[in-house]
Amino acid sequence: MKKSALFRLHFIVFLWGFTAILGKMITANAQILTFYRMMFAALFLFIFIRFLRKQNMNVPRKLLFKLIGIGGFMAFHWLCFFHSIKVSNVSIALSCLSLSTLFASILEPVVFKRRIDLSEVIMGIVIVICMSVIFNIEFRYKEGIFFGILTALFGTVFSVFNGKLYGKTSSGNIIFYEIFGGFLLISIFYLITGQITQVQEISYRDLALIILLASIFTAFPMLESVSLMKYISPFTLVLTVNLEPVYGIILAFFIFGESEQMSAIFYVASFVMITAIVINGILKSRQAKRNLNPEI
DSSP, rough: HHHHHHHHHHHHHHHHHEEEEEEEESSOOOHHHHHHHHHHHHHHHHHIIIIIIIIOOOOOHHHHHHHHHHHHHHHHHHHHHHHHHHHHHHHHHHHHHHHHHHHHHHHHHHTTHHHHHHHHHHHHHHHHHHHHHHHHGGGGEEEEEEEHHHHHHHHHHHHHHHTTTSSSOOOHHHHHHHHHHHEEEEEEEEHHHHGGGGOOOHHHHHHHHHHHHHHHIIIHHHHHHHHHHHTTTTHHHEEEEEHHHHHHHHHHHHHHGGGGGGOHHHHHHHHHHHHHHHHHHHHHHHHHHHOOOOTT
């Protein structure tokens, strides 16, 4: 069962890595892409949770507002991510995701009121140095890097505050209301600004790709990751998710070719960042085991 769970985990991380590929293939702008992705993903989740699993989807009003608010950070995360891809490329957008670890090392101690971990600070410094190297070498992609940094920031805020709500309702409800909340906030923005007609400016090809993105590459892996928690540890989940940029960058290189070819220094810096994150995760796992079994 453990081997099967690990295979399923790597498969869904592969799917997450492919979202960047679809983001580049879809010609619609980031706002329209995110609008439809959240709309269809929320629809698929609702059908699955309400009619297939037949779960109770009622949540307290206070919790509902919190979930909608956190869903707003998810929407900003996806907006910045897809915009980063549009103005640069998949490799730049994915490499910037490594900064999430740095932001988490700062934000988590504040939100969860714990001490700052020295190893996280050191790793954060390594990541900043690597990103500085990438920025200097790939300066032509400065706008993509800027929005990539915002992607990591909003993604971290979403993840950290999402952790505060764990156990308040079912994981399926949390995922659904957050995605629906993000869609609702984008819709309100379009209505207030009078730009709602823009969502009609989408080709059938893009619409088909977005439906694929929302179902196979969004709703399914989110629900699957929740079910996998029965068989694997949170550490294994987090550590494997860090491979998303690796899968995405490799796929982009073979699918899009020249537009995804970066300098050798870019790949070295990206490798150092990902390696630092993996090593830090392994050290944390060992430390947690020692805390549980001091005699080890």
